[in-house]
Amino acid sequence: MSAVWSPHGQTFETGLATGGTGQAMTDSEAIEQDPFEDIAFGTWLIGQHGRDGWIGDLARAAKADRGFPRHGDPDAVRLHLNKMQAESDMFEAVDDAERLWAPF
Template sequence: MKQNFGLWLVAQHQREDWVGLFAFQARRDRAFPLEADPAGVRAYLKTKGADADAIDMLETAALEWGRA
């Protein structure tokens, strides 16, 4: 069974790329939806007023997660 997106993402926090940066920020956010799929994370980010860079990082991470 594939790990859900939110948990997969925060596990990437030590990477030295855009996914790692996004994961590091998500890991620090106590309200981050760990059980969410990419659409749920996108909805959460929009409620927080995320900028285009954050959405781009989400898309990059979601593509990688989808290939795993």
């Protein structure tokens, strides 16, 4: 297991994304959803990895983090960030991302 650099001084473990299933999940599986199903916040956030700014930084770190709650809600993401001792800017990025995601 290795760590990936974050511009905010936080490191996240890298590894295969499992999406909570125990099986490897591709990037496209992480962001594709049935259009009639709700999009989980964690899944939506990872899909923002091409975005600029704090949300994009958070999304890229989440994408590289094996333990990230891909099917979690915003509170699950905050809990995970708290366990990882993330910087306060990451929590603000979750707040901003939640406001963008909420219409989904």
